Amino acid sequence: MTDHAQTPPDENHLIATRREKLDRLRAQGQAFPNDFRRDTLAEYLIGTYGSRDAASLEAETTVFALAGRLMAKRVMGKASFGQLQDMSGRIQLFVQLNVVGDAQYETFKHADVGDLLGVRGTVFKTKTGELSVKVSELRLLVKNLRPLPEKWAGLTDTEVRYRQRYLDLIVNPEVRTTFEKRGKTVRFIRNFLDALGFIEVETPMLQPIAGGATARPFVTHYNALDRDFYLRIAPELYLKRLVVGGFEKVYEINRNFRNEGLSTRHNPEFTMLEFYQAYADYREAMDLVETLIRDVAIAVHGSAVIRYQGRTYDLEKPFNRWTMKEAVLRHNPDLDASALVDRERLAAYAKRVGGDVKPAYGVGKLLTEIFEKTVETTLLDPTFITEFPTEVSPLARANDADPTVTDRFELFIAGREIANGFSELNDPDDQAARFRAQVAAKQAGDDEAMLFDADYIRALEYGLPPTAGVGVGIDRLVMFLTDAPSIRDVLLFPQMRPEA
């Protein structure tokens, strides 16, 4: 791009002024140099010298090279202060005319907050005791053309924060902390599973049949094959194929895509951990999940006692474990055990509590509706709900004693589903029958129902070991660990409508 002289007519005078400064830099030579090398981060200086007193620092003659973004500037005649921010934090700069000379002092005087600078200098403490760098050399490395948000109130407009996350990250340090914690969370989970002998794999995102969950997929087109493909809604069926193939402990952490609405809890692409362990059942999986959640909290947060949105959660205590029926009865005194098997009464009650009621719904689906409407958001302390109806669990193994329910659990924390796991259905004929029921539901108008995956059935016919599988919503887990009220706060670039 060489037409830098062309300034869009809608730019304001602040940008125009900075472009003039840039034009002068271009005229003087390389305006975007890449030959300055730093050897020190702000955090290192603060950590190493922050607690030393002013007198002892006077003997420190080491010259450090730092680079970063100028975040504040205070010019006082022939001496000036600034704040330099790098990836580790901030440190104060002290620039004096009689040390750096006219040219560099002018550079600093006319620098804008937001410019990227390289400086060399020694450490000292000011009268007020702030560790600072006495600058002996200063260079402008990149000219900032767009003014940063105001220094005191900062950037609060949520729309701008999400759309221009880079700006949010520059001016709101706690945002950076949130995403560092997110990275730490994922890394901890990988280490945790690796240590238990799990193998991490990657399975297709582009799938000819979007299986493994009940959700509407995104459709795309593969030109070379002239065929529609789907962005995956879950990796589940592929991971279980791998268990058939002998990956007896396997996991994947990756993106899923669901063609649903946007909300504080939903983004169309989100990150899911799924892991599968052969020769284990859902109870062992629950124990593993409980340990994982507790340990990840300690690793990321330093403690198993978490403050989330004003409420304290003690993950050290054993998680609650209730069956879905127990939970529904506990929260709905108008219902008794006999009502839970009476379709008419359940349908009437589900309707009363605002649930979706359709003629095709059996008692299991109706019970689930009532659970979602009356119980889910009340499950604040970590709670496993078990015995999900078979009707709503097309991939889970039916319970040996009561085949109307499955050996399945979901974990709720702060009223939100965090994990979902079950003993896998490994009877190929039962699975084929459940796929056929899903296909029938789809034909009856349920556009979230599953399709028949013949290759998956073929894989089961080779023999899927008895297996437990779990999915953990990473975004919701990170929300909880970072005290974030909205999923958008834990996604670097949350989905937004295109700008007008």
Place this chain on the structure above:
RNA sequence: GGGUCGUUAGCUCAGUCGGUAGAGCAGCUGGCUUUUAACCAGUUGGUCGAUGGUUCGAAUCCAUCACGACCCA
């Protein structure tokens, strides 16, 4: 999809009953060699989200639309 609220200078926000568009910060000019929301003096800066309507006159009232936040489905 529905409801409520919001959108005014680069940022954060005021704007009365419908009567010439405001502040702080940032910017620009000058002063100031230990400041830290530096300070002092002067000063520039507006498609009031968009479109249409009511009115002598609209940031303000009405309608539609766009985008966002929160709640609900």
